[in-house]
Amino acid sequence: MLFNSVQFLLFFPAVTLVYFLIPNNKMRNVLLLCASYFFYMCWNAQYALLMLLSTFVTYMSGILIERAKNEGKRGRAKVFVAISFTSNLLILFFFKYFDFALDNVNRVLGAFGGGRIDVLFDVILPVGISFYTFQALGYTVDAYRGDVKVTHNFLRYALFVSFFPQLVAGPIERSSNLLKQFEEKHVFDTKRVKNGLMLMLWGYFLKLVIADRCALLANQVYNNYTLYGSTELIVGTLMFAVQIYCDFSSYSIIAIGCAQVLGFSLMRNFDTPYFARSIAEFWRRWHISLSTWFRDYLYIPLGGNRKGAWRKNINLMVVFLVSGLWHGAAWGFIIWGAMNGIYQVVGAATKSMRLRIMNKIGIDANTAGHKLFQMFITFALTCASWVFFRANTAREALSIFKRIVFQINPWTLFDGTLFTLGLDAPDFFVALFAIAILIGVSASRYNKIEPLEVLERQNFPTQLLYCYTLLFIVLIFGIYGPGYDASAFIYFQF
Amino acid sequence: MKKKALAAIKLLASLLIFVLLFNGVTYILRDKSHAQAILPFYDEPRDSLDVLWYGSSHMINAVMPLELWEMSGITSYNLSQHSQTIPMTYFLLKETLTYQSPKLVVVDVFHSYMDTYYNTESNGLIHETFDNMNFAGSRMEGIFSIVEKERWTEFLFPLYLYHTRWKELKQADFSTPLDVYKGASPGTGITPFDELVLTSDVGTMYPHNEVYLRKIIELCKEKDVPLLLTMIPCVAPYENQVVYNRIKEIAAEYDIAYYDLLGEVDAYGFDYRTDLVDSGHVNLWGAQKITHALGVYISENYMMADHRDDEAYAAWDVALETYKGNRTRILKGLDEKLLAL
Numbered sequence: 001m002l003f004n005s006v007q008f009l010l011f012f013p014a015v016t017l018v019y020f021l022i023p024n025n026k027m028r029n030v031l032l033l034c035a036s037y038f039f040y041m042c043w044n045a046q047y048a049l050l051m052l053l054s055t056f057v058t059y060m061s062g063i064l065i066e067r068a069k070n071e072g073k074r075g076r077a078k079v080f081v082a083i084s085f086t087s088n089l090l091i092l093f094f095f096k097y098f099d100f101a102l103d104n105v106n107r108v109l110g111a112f113g114g115g116r117i118d119v120l121f122d123v124i125l126p127v128g129i130s131f132y133t134f135q136a137l138g139y140t141v142d143a144y145r146g147d148v149k150v151t152h153n154f155l156r157y158a159l160f161v162s163f164f165p166q167l168v169a170g171p172i173e174r175s176s177n178l179l180k181q182f183e184e185k186h187v188f189d190t191k192r193v194k195n196g197l198m199l200m201l202w203g204y205f206l207k208l209v210i211a212d213r214c215a216l217l218a219n220q221v222y223n224n225y226t227l228y229g230s231t232e233l234i235v236g237t238l239m240f241a242v243q244i245y246c247d248f249s250s251y252s253i254i255a256i257g258c259a260q261v262l263g264f265s266l267m268r269n270f271d272t273p274y275f276a277r278s279i280a281e282f283w284r285r286w287h288i289s290l291s292t293w294f295r296d297y298l299y300i301p302l303g304g305n306r307k308g309a310w311r312k313n314i315n316l317m318v319v320f321l322v323s324g325l326w327h328g329a330a331w332g333f334i335i336w337g338a339m340n341g342i343y344q345v346v347g348a349a350t351k352s353m354r355l356r357i358m359n360k361i362g363i364d365a366n367t368a369g370h371k372l373f374q375m376f377i378t379f380a381l382t383c384a385s386w387v388f389f390r391a392n393t394a395r396e397a398l399s400i401f402k403r404i405v406f407q408i409n410p411w412t413l414f415d416g417t418l419f420t421l422g423l424d425a426p427d428f429f430v431a432l433f434a435i436a437i438l439i440g441v442s443a444s445r446y447n448k449i450e451p452l453e454v455l456e457r458q459n460f461p462t463q464l465l466y467c468y469t470l471l472f473i474v475l476i477f478g479i480y481g482p483g484y485d486a487s488a489f490i491y492f493q494f
Numbered sequence: 495m496k497k498k499a500l501a502a503i504k505l506l507a508s509l510l511i512f513v514l515l516f517n518g519v520t521y522i523l524r525d526k527s528h529a530q531a532i533l534p535f536y537d538e539p540r541d542s543l544d545v546l547w548y549g550s551s552h553m554i555n556a557v558m559p560l561e562l563w564e565m566s567g568i569t570s571y572n573l574s575q576h577s578q579t580i581p582m583t584y585f586l587l588k589e590t591l592t593y594q595s596p597k598l599v600v601v602d603v604f605h606s607y608m609d610t611y612y613n614t615e616s617n618g619l620i621h622e623t624f625d626n627m628n629f630a631g632s633r634m635e636g637i638f639s640i641v642e643k644e645r646w647t648e649f650l651f652p653l654y655l656y657h658t659r660w661k662e663l664k665q666a667d668f669s670t671p672l673d674v675y676k677g678a679s680p681g682t683g684i685t686p687f688d689e690l691v692l693t694s695d696v697g698t699m700y701p702h703n704e705v706y707l708r709k710i711i712e713l714c715k716e717k718d719v720p721l722l723l724t725m726i727p728c729v730a731p732y733e734n735q736v737v738y739n740r741i742k743e744i745a746a747e748y749d750i751a752y753y754d755l756l757g758e759v760d761a762y763g764f765d766y767r768t769d770l771v772d773s774g775h776v777n778l779w780g781a782q783k784i785t786h787a788l789g790v791y792i793s794e795n796y797m798m799a800d801h802r803d804d805e806a807y808a809a810w811d812v813a814l815e816t817y818k819g820n821r822t823r824i825l826k827g828l829d830e831k832l833l834a835l
Contacts, residue, residue, distance in 0.1 A: 006647050190501060426661045460504055468512065472519060476657050482648055483658060 001042040003254045025185045036164035047126035055161045058136040062143040066150040084140040092133050098123050100329030128168040139175040148175045156182045165258040169251045171269040171289035186263025196260030203253035208478030211246035213431045214239040220422030229407035240390045272442045277374035279343040294319050317341040331394040339385040524656040530673035532626035541595045545570035549602025550578045555775045556726040559676035560817040561785040567800035572677035577619035581706040585636030600722045607737040681777035684831045686767040697736025711748045725756040729773040762787035778824045
């Protein structure tokens with residue numbers, strides 16, 4: 001079920017209503033569990049069994065780990081961690097990477113003149129598998145480390161894994177944060193519900209007005225890149241940068257808002273990432289739940305930065321290659337991950353040199369101008385890596401880079417070409433206007449002023465005016481309706 | 495207690511404001527093609543209309559209510575819409591009969607030969623009728639009866655379909671449609687055709703059309719309103735005519751009158767060479783002949799008062815003056831076009 005569907009607009013109020021009508025918390029959790037599995041099965045009913053399997057394996061791992069630790073057998077506990085990881089990653093690997101692996105095996109075989117290996121089945125990626133698998137594996141490690149109290153309530157654990165607001169595209173929650181929330185009884189707090197709904201409204205604005213609109217242009221340009229020169233491809237890339245940010249963050253925002261209505265608190269997943277002044281900072285602001293997952297469950301176990309600069313760089317590259325691979329079974333994603341890793345390695349290696357140069361020529365790092373410069377460079381580097389993320393193949397990405405560098409055509413900014421790239425003039429200006437609103441809100445948040453908090457303190461008429469203005473902007477300018485396929489969120493394919 | 499009451503008031507006020515805004519925005523953005531057939535109808539005083547006309551685009555051009563007023567002081571309203579199918583006629587009839595108590599309901603049966611449910615074109619034009627009807631009641635019943643489930647959202651909430659028109663808004667979108675013809679629309683061109691070859695063979699109707707035709711007949715009987723079925727002249731091929739002949743049989747079953755304007759063109763002087771705009775629609779000459787023929791038919795078969803001296807109906811005389819001005823202009827245009835042929 002998509003958040004931006006009529007189905008969800010009926011599903012969510014119904015679930016909320018019944019949730020608050022049920023007085024018993026255990027029954028409430030049963031309701032949420034059924035609703036979550038229903039939500040998931042709307043995509044593909046059989047794959048719910050897969051999720052159930054991962055749930056069961058990781059649940060048992062927690063119990064067995066706890067027992068082993070109580071008996072003082074840490075070694076055995078480690079074995080259970082390994083079993084949990086291996087089995088879940090095997091499932092993930094098979095469903096996500098089998099076709100990709102086979103493809104590459106065949107390419108190598110082909111290069112050596114050997115025959116192809118072909119299989120008769122088509123592996124379909126179960127929605128959300130990358131998300132819930134990581135969330136469940138996190139529990140295994142948390143149980144081993146003692147960061148969370150192992151649960152002996154299978155129902156509650158199953159709900160933790162499948163909780164519908166964040167099931168399909170995050171935020172990837174920590175068991176220590178979310179699991180205990182299912183033990184609490186939530187009251188219907190009008191203010192909290194209203195704020196949750198306002199958050200969801202903002203999410204729908206990002207998705208329907210900005211993300212899906214930018215997608216029209218980005219898709220046109222990237223799917224037909226041979227028609228375009230440097231300017232159009234740059235504009236397409238910028239639009240994609242906006243699209244993927246709005247698409248992904250909107251999903252998290254709607255998820256957080258949904259959960260808030262029901263009384264749950266999910267972690268923030270994005271913190272104005274395009275305002276970052278370095279790639280390292282970018283990754284502390286983008287897809288925070290995934291970055292911190294990799295930090296806590298991969299980077300730190302590998303040694304982090306505690307084993308010297310060389311080892312740190314290797315660890316960093318491993319994390320970002322894996323992150324790239326996590327995003328998709330294609331060389332484009334791996335290259336994207338590698339680029340982000342290399343950016344940080346080079347950045348760290350050159351940091352002292354850059355500071356010395358700045359000192360010598362008298363550049364003050366503390367000025368607004370310099371900070372904006374850093375943001376600009378970081379954004380440019382990010383966009384360069386987005387080219388590999390978005391392009392249909394790695395080869396196409398390289399062609400696109402070549403065109404950007406060699407087919408310079410600045411006049412297309414002024415001769416009306418901009419309105420032929422998938423968005424006509426009115427739509428293009430709506431996109432710009434909406435992006436301007438987003439930049440304003442983001443700038444405010446970057447400076448630690450949360451617009452929604454300011455809004456919550458206002459009088460009723462002001463809040464109503466804001467809500468209805470935004471609501472009707474979404475209803476009028478949103479990209480939805482019979483003329484469009486409700487576009488799935490980009491991160492569903494991960 | 496007071497806090498709860500205040501919260502309840504806030505909620506109700508918010509909902510009310512939302513509904514008003516939503517309806518307003520929907521009205522502005524939706525496609526109001528031929529809304530003048532139905533929207534101004536709701537402004538007519540209750541129970542003031544003697545005859546109600548229903549049908550598809552053929553009927554829009556064929557009956558001029560103000561000609562009838564001029565001729566015999568009978569009030570009427572033309573509720574036909576482009577591609578108004580038999581099922582749509584049923585639901586519109588049901589709705590409009592809650593506002594008026596006419597002495598006669600007339601339904602043109604041209605569209606009955608089409609397979610209405612699976613005809614995407616018709617499905618699209620359901621908006622023309624339903625969007626202009628009041629939200630609850632027959633409109634909802636109609637949507638759930640004749641629209642595919644996947645499209646319910648766009649018919650229940652036309653904004654879902656029409657919000658993209660924000661790019662195409664014009665001045666007319668912000669006001670209620672102006673109507674000077676009591677729902678009708680005069681045809682202004684001439685295309686000559688040969689006289690039609692008639693058949694008396696009987697065919698079969700698509701089942702859902704027959705079901706809804708019978709529902710129309712039964713509804714009129716239930717409301718104790720006389721029903722008249724007609725077939726406006728057009729270039730109707732054999733396949734269509736056999737369906738109309740079937741309808742004649744069904745009408746006879748219920749003892750319903752069927753005035754075969756198609757089959758009796760000579761009786762009232764309809765001329766295929768001058769009175770058609772295209773193969774389906776008549777121009778104002780044709781409309782005058784048809785309206786007059788119907789006027790004569792009504793006076794011979796139904797008791798209806800002449801309201802011309804009634805002060806309560808003074809507005810109709812005003813409307814007639816406007817109509818006369820338009821009529822002169824259009825007829826002059828037709829004269830010129832005829833000379834050019």
